[in-house]
Amino acid sequence: xxxxxxxxxxxxxxxxxxxxxxxxxxxxxxxxxxxxxxxxxxxxxxxxxxxxxxxxxxxxxxxxxxxxxxxxxxxxxxxxxxxxxxxxxxxxxxxxxxxxxxxxxxxxxxxxxxxxxxxxxxxxxxxxxxxxxxxxxxxxxxxxxxxxxxxxxxxxxxxxxxxxxxxxxxxxxxxxxxxxxxxxxxxxxxxxxxxxxxxxxxxxxxxxxxxxxxxxxxxxxxxxxxxxxxxxxxxxxxxxxxxxxxxxxxxxxxxxxxxxxxxxxxxxxxxxxxx
Numbered sequence: 329x330x331x332x333x334x335x336x337x338x339x340x341x342x343x344x345x346x347x348x349x350x351x352x353x354x355x356x357x358x359x360x361x362x363x364x365x366x367x368x369x370x371x372x373x374x375x376x377x378x379x380x381x382x383x384x385x386x387x388x389x390x391x392x393x394x395x396x397x398x399x400x401x402x403x404x405x406x407x408x409x410x411x412x413x414x415x416x417x418x419x420x421x422x423x424x425x426x427x428x429x430x431x432x433x434x435x436x437x438x439x440x441x442x443x444x445x446x447x448x449x450x451x452x453x454x455x456x457x458x459x460x461x462x463x464x465x466x467x468x469x470x471x472x473x474x475x476x477x478x479x480x481x482x483x484x485x486x487x488x489x490x491x492x493x494x495x496x497x498x499x500x501x502x503x504x505x506x507x508x509x510x511x512x513x514x515x516x517x518x519x520x521x522x523x524x525x526x527x528x529x530x531x532x533x534x535x536x537x538x539x540x541x542x543x544x545x546x547x548x549x550x551x552x553x554x555x556x557x558x559x560x561x562x563x564x565x566x567x568x569x570x571x572x573x574x575x576x577x578x579x580x581x582x583x584x585x586x587x588x589x590x591x592x593x594x595x596x597x598x599x600x601x602x603x
Contacts (some may be wrong), residue, residue: 358456358517360389362505363481366471368394375502376469377411382506383513388415389424389466398553421468421480428466430456433476433484435502436497440598441478446489449508453515455486457486467508472501533581538571541581544588545571551595 362380362594367373367390377388388411401412416423425431437446452565468484470476475498481487490507492499498506510516546564549555555563 337488337494359387359463359510360385360512360518361424361428361464361466362509363391363421363466363468364393364501365390365391365421365468365476366393367469368472369501370397372400372472372501373415374412376505377401377409377415379502379506379509383509384518385509385512386414388412390415390417391421391424392419393417406566409460419482423467425468425483428464430459430463430465430486431468431484433467433468433481433487434508435470435476435481435487435489437494438490438497442481442487445486446487447597448491449488449511450491452486452488452511458518464534469501469504493560517557530577530579533576533578537578537581537585538576541585542568542571544585544592548588548592548595551592560572 359454362376362385364373364376365375371389373388373393380386380388416424432452435442435446437547439487468476468480470480488508490499490504509518542564545567546555
């Protein structure tokens with residue numbers, strides 16, 4: 329007797345997968361700003377700026393910081409000094425998010441009276457895709473010691489949680505920004521598309537070149553005594569199949585041929601010396 333699964337139970341998962349596939353194929357042009365609320369450590373400001381630049385984000389707003397040393401922040405923002413230099417400093421959170429149409433708050437949820445469910449960070453893309461939002465969006469991070477307050481969270485459209493371990497949920501501010509920026513970039517929620525880097529490979533090796541390598545390898549194996557008369561034919565078939573399965577490039581084939589040529593020469597010199 330087969331046990332069936334009600335397809336309606338799987339509908340939310342299929343819908344979420346469809347939305348995620350849709351957003352990956354048609355990235356939303358979300359104009360993000362990352363808002364740091366009352367950060368205490370200037371090095372964290374620099375680390376956050378560097379994380380933003382790493383994943384194609386540029387806008388940072390700092391709300392009422394604890395007298396930061398901007399030179400320290402700049403020194404921690406290796407390669408992202410411009411993000412620090414262009415960061416806005418504002419007195420209140422409303423000044424930072426007033427013109428945003430979507431506000432995303434980050435929180436572990438501990439020590440807070442939440443009026444809604446926390447969304448795991450990996451599900452944020454589906455949440456956005458369901459609304460097809462494009463435009464100004466703010467991503468909020470609270471002070472290092474306390475996180476966002478209930479008042480801060482009340483201004484957010486959605487609350488997300490980085491899925492950390494239950495026995496150690498808190499995460500460093502700079503690391504939290506890096507994880508969130510990576511996720512936004514990974515799922516196509518960043519307007520700036522990061523370049524795709526591909527390893528440079530030469531063209532696939534031609535059969536004739538592979539056959540030259542095969543013949544040289546067979547000769548080396550014969551001279552070295554590896555191939556035995558009874559099993560020689562079978563072993564050579566396996567060797568040829570191995571060369572084909574490796575899917576070598578022209579460059580790799582030339583390299584292997586050169587290696588075998590050197591071994592072949594050395595074996596010849598050794599045999600001359602023994603005769």
